[in-house]
Amino acid sequence: MRRSLLAGPVLEVAPRLLGMVLRSTTDEGTVAVRLTEVEAYDGPNDPGSHAYRGQTARNAVMFGPPGFLYVYFTYGMHFCMNVVVGPDSTPSAVLLRAGEVIEGVELARLRRNQSVPMKTDRDLARGPARLCVALGIGREGNGVDLLAKNSPIALLDGVGFDGVPATGPRVGLREAADRPWRFWIPNDPTVSPYRPHVPKKRA
DNA sequence: GGAAAGATTTTCT
DNA sequence: GAAAATCTTTCCT
Numbered sequence: 001m002r003r004s005l006l007a008g009p010v011l012e013v014a015p016r017l018l019g020m021v022l023r024s025t026t027d028e029g030t031v032a033v034r035l036t037e038v039e040a041y042d043g044p045n046d047p048g049s050h051a052y053r054g055q056t057a058r059n060a061v062m063f064g065p066p067g068f069l070y071v072y073f074t075y076g077m078h079f080c081m082n083v084v085v086g087p088d089s090t091p092s093a094v095l096l097r098a099g100e101v102i103e104g105v106e107l108a109r110l111r112r113n114q115s116v117p118m119k120t121d122r123d124l125a126r127g128p129a130r131l132c133v134a135l136g137i138g139r140e141g142n143g144v145d146l147l148a149k150n151s152p153i154a155l156l157d158g159v160g161f162d163g164v165p166a167t168g169p170r171v172g173l174r175e176a177a178d179r180p181w182r183f184w185i186p187n188d189p190t191v192s193p194y195r196p197h198v199p200k201k202r203a
Numbered sequence: 204g205g206a207a208a209g210a211t212t213t214t215c216t
Numbered sequence: 217g218a219a220a221a222t223c224t225t226t227c228c229t
Binding site for chain 1: 208209210211212213214
């Protein structure tokens, strides 16, 4: 995996991530997933992006060079992760929404079953927060260089994906959710089910 | 300094 | 289909 491959415009890079492999190693063991669903966020031009209103302590990683991991905490209980892409200092990133566990299935199953028992293997990493749980990635994953030698979390070329990616609206956003910047591998069972966003009521 | 909503998941009716 | 769980960040007074 070359870093230059991630340095292009986010809308070009995002679909290329499909089929690539993300491998995470901790003292518990190793889990790897083949990415089946991603979502693009285009920094300052994108009202749905965390970087839309400028750099903060939380999103600082997005403003750095491509190939780093941006992990954020949301809904009081979940982590989600992004791969920073684009040229240096352009705060674009790709949300990793789902994947197929191809290595360390037993460990992934163990982690997921700690909160919810009796999950089927297809659901192990089917959704952005589930993906983080399966890989054992939390706050400490923020800012990790995915392309560094011996990195505990690494992005690998994998088998790639030769077909035409499916595209559709993004999920869970209040702003600009309609932009067709979500990409997934057609007919893959590990792609998360689409749920239209419902804004929470204001008191 | 406080309120509101959130790039979600799970469970219950 | 609705609602809860739970805490960080952002936005407004």
